[in-house]
Amino acid sequence: EVQLVQSGAEVKKPGESLKISCKGSGYSFTSYWIGWVRQMPGKGLEWMGIIYPGDSDTRYSPSFQGQVTISADKSISTAYLQWSSLKASDTAMYYCARITGWFDPWGQGTLVTVSS
Amino acid sequence: QSALTQPASVSGSPGQSITISCTGTSSDVGGYNYVSWYQQHPGKAPKLMIYDVSKRPSGVSNRFSGSKSGNTASLTISGLQAEDEADYYCCSYAGSSTLGVFGGGTKLTVL
Numbered sequence: 001e002v003q004l005v006q007s008g009a010e011v012k013k014p015g016e017s018l019k020i021s022c023k024g025s026g027y028s029f030t031s032y033w034i035g036w037v038r039q040m041p042g043k044g045l046e047w048m049g050i051i052y053p054g055d056s057d058t059r060y061s062p063s064f065q066g067q068v069t070i071s072a073d074k075s076i077s078t079a080y081l082q083w084s085s086l087k088a089s090d091t092a093m094y095y096c097a098r099i100t101g102w103f104d105p106w107g108q109g110t111l112v113t114v115s116s
Numbered sequence: 117q118s119a120l121t122q123p124a125s126v127s128g129s130p131g132q133s134i135t136i137s138c139t140g141t142s143s144d145v146g147g148y149n150y151v152s153w154y155q156q157h158p159g160k161a162p163k164l165m166i167y168d169v170s171k172r173p174s175g176v177s178n179r180f181s182g183s184k185s186g187n188t189a190s191l192t193i194s195g196l197q198a199e200d201e202a203d204y205y206c207c208s209y210a211g212s213s214t215l216g217v218f219g220g221g222t223k224l225t226v227l
Contacts (some may be wrong), residue, residue: 037162037218043161044119044221045154045205061215095161101165101208102152109161 002026004034004096004107010092011113019082020110022096029077030054034042036070036081039109040092049100051079087115118146120206120219127225133194138206139187144217146187151208153182153191156221157202166191193224199220201209201226 007021008059035089036048039107049060053072072079073101097103121139128134140151140190145151150193151169154162164173166182169189179194193200206219 019150045207045218047207047216047218050215055132059212059215067159077163101209102148103154104164104167104173106161116137 002098002105004017004020004098004105005106006094006096006110009111009113011115014086014088016114017082017084018081018086018112020094022079022081022107024077024079024098027098028048031075034072034079035091035097035099035103036079037095037097037103038064038092039095043104045095048081048094053077064103073113086112088114090114117147118217120208120217122206122219122222124220125223125225127227128196129227130196132196133192134196134224135193136191136204136206136224137217138189138208139206140189140217141187143214144208144210145184145189147211148209149183150188151183152207153183154181154205154207155200155202155207156205162205164179182207196226198226200224 003025005023022088030053033050035050038046048064049070051058051070069082093109095109097106153166155165169184170182181192181217204222209216
């Protein structure tokens, strides 16, 4: 079964750094793009960026360029999304998903709460 | 890149059919046959329902169908069931620099 399992919920203060993860299993992790999607409270889905774990080719949506960093460690089939300095406006649910031209399957989501 | 335009809400009675529209531009929906649709129940991750405009993944009911005309894609759900009540999002590829864009989402209420 193809599966993506994300790391657990995080509570952070503004200015802190954070790295969340997304571990793939059941398929060749290096052969498919992985995407990250943001969902702010009560809002819709936003495409943040994608990475190809095979060669770490990474692309960002214009709105998220410079705001986050996407990376991957193919040796442990894991993709990452990180922030160097969190803001309250980063509070959201973050999903990873395998991309085959479409997003499927999705991880269960990681809730990030940033509050002083 | 602006989000694709979807109606905020639609509703229908059990057994009826509804259609959700998704309007973009020639740079996204109209320019590629890479439109997908996702269902999201409260507190759950999205689930793929339609890909490549009109293809249905294995396991998705044939009550769900997709189409596209010009810059507008559509998701039709026939024979509405209570379990179809959820939020629905369209998504389109928008080129190598923009990547892709989602619609704002549509809340489906089964009356």
